[in-house]
Amino acid sequence: MTSHDSQQTHTTHELIHDRADALLALHKAPEILTVVNVWDVASASVIADLPETKALATASHGIAAAYGYEDGERIPLELMIEAVGRIALSTSLPVSADLEGGYGDAGETVRRAIGVGVVGANIEDQMRPHIESVENVAEVMKAAEAEGVRFVLNARTDALIRRGDRPLDEAIEDAIERGRAYLDAGAACVFVPGLIDRPTAERLVEGIGMRKVSVIGVPGSLAPGDYERIGIARISYGPWPQRVALTALQESALTLYAGGFLPEGTQTLT
Incomplete structure (x- = not known):
């Protein structure tokens, strides 16, 4: 029987370069x-099965919550790396x-993530001093280069x-100033979380670059197509998909407690 670790190593050596190139191309499209x-x-498999899905992204909040931790690097790095590695192993x-912020050593953390098959990451600046934040990005890219991977850093x-x-x-x-500096240091994209309205999105794209800005979808955000027309490269949803799933779980439980039935069309996982 092949162990999880040996399977993961095999998958990483076989596919990581192609996956990194594919992720970079998706950001440039x-x-x-x-x-x-x-x-x-489980959540990765459900999303990966959809033909519209071109790439997967994890959410630190969601993984931390699944293990019983608060967000903000409270979950041990070993558990985070194991979790993202299992997700990478489960999909092509x-x-x-x-x-998050790199757990104290962003370069080493990214090196470990690459080792389990991850080909891109969000790393937060957490509003550290400008020079320190740029150096953090440079260390990530230096670590990826040492691993021989065209790593897709979505510098936040x-x-x-x-x-x-x-x-x-x-x-x-x-x-904008930070974003430009992160791109100069090797990042592929700049993630600016928050409720980004149209004027703000337009200013960010004008200042940072076409298809160089990443945003998060939250209640009240523009539709993905609207961001696309402005020139945004990527939209993700952070902890919200997990919250949607947990809301559905709670609502289904109330229905069952009231003597009802499982929802029509409930997916069967194999």
């Missing part, structure tokens, strides 16, 4: 890359992992969601 975030093998699609800046009392214009300019 004129069509927006829509990724519905997953948190375990490229997998990008949410690795928290300039908007952590703007505090700063005027929005100032926060947007900060996001």
Whole structure:
């Protein structure tokens, strides 16, 4: 019987270069890359089975919650790497992992993620000083280069969601400045989370570049097609898919407790 570890190593050596190239091409394509975030093998399998799915992305919040931890690097790195590795092993699609701020050593964390088959990642700047944040991106790309992988870094800046009392214009300019620097350091894309309206999306694309900006879909966001027309490269959904699933689970439980039935069309996992 082949162990999980040996299967994972085999899969990584066989496919990681092709998967990395495929993920990079998806970010450069004129069509927006829509990724519905997953948190375990079951959710990954359900999403990967859809013909519309071109790549998978994990959500740190979802994986942490599945293990009983709060988000914010509370889950041990070993568990996070194991979780994203199992997801990468379960699919032939490229997998990008949410690795938060890098767990204290972003380069080493990405090296370990590559080792389990991950070919892209989100790394947060957490509004560290500008120079430190750029160096963090450079260390990630240096580690990927040492592994021989064209790693797709979706460098995240928290300039908007952590703007505090700063005027929005100032926060947007900060996001643009940081984003440009992250691209210069080797990132493929710049992730600017928050509720991004049309004027903000247009300014980010104008300042950072066409198909170089990634956003998150939250209640109140624009439709993916609207972001695509503006020039956004990628939209993901963070913890929201897990919340949708858990809401459906809770609602189904209430129906069953009331003497009802399972929903029509419930999928059977194999």
